[in-house]
Amino acid sequence: MGSREEIVAAAAKVMREQGYAHATTKAIAQAAGYSEALLYKHFKDKTEIFTSVLTERLPALGTTLDELTRSAADTPLAPNLARLARIALSFYLESFPIAVSLFSSRELLATHRERVMSRERGPDVPLVRVSEYLKEEVRLGRIREDADLDASASLLLGACFQYAFLASFDDREPSSKELDEWAERLAGTLLVALAS
Secondary structure (H helix, E strand, O other): OOHHHHHHHHHHHHHHHHOOOOOOHHHHHHHHOOOHHHHHHHOOOHHHHHHHHHHHHOOOHHHHHHHHHHHHHHOOHHHHHHHHHHHHHHHHHHHHHHHHHHHHOHHHHHHHHHHHHHOOOOOOHHHHHHHHHHHHHHHOOOEOOOOOHHHHHHHHHHHHHHHHHHHHHOOOOOOHHHHHHHHHHHHHHHHHHHEO
16 A cells, blocks of 8 residues: 555544544544655645545545446346445545534535535535435336436435434444345335335
8 A cells, every 4th residue: 555545544534533523634644554745745635635545535425426326227226226325324434523623613514615615526526426326216117207316316315414413423333234234225215105
């Protein structure tokens, strides 16, 4: 693993333990075993490191959505929805402890929002991508044409986010079996509303 990957891995650990607001570049560099100067050779600032953590170290929500959209016809709708719910649950469970401290300061949130949005990686991206996947399922004739895809995407991701929030609040790490069962329940409920 190269120094950049080690820095991103260390940043994920530090941010998970201390939150974004308290994870200094000095602490991240120290955890990675490098100098702060080396950290700045790879990253412009802490926001860029945070974005890298979200895109490189957390469960690959975007990659899964790309794959689901491309190969939707290869698997029935119910397992596709369960897979989507499962990866969303994992993504939010991993990212929630890191991202929650962004809301500790209006200035911090505004700065982060500006930088993330300029890179087109805002929190609305998963919602848009889930809607795109659902459109592919409509095209395949497995979801009703009159279904509200944006609301369905919001319901699925919102339920996953809420689950992650409650687990974080309770300081509880759900088992893989619990996550699989919840993902299947979410998928089943959504399927009833969407299926043609």
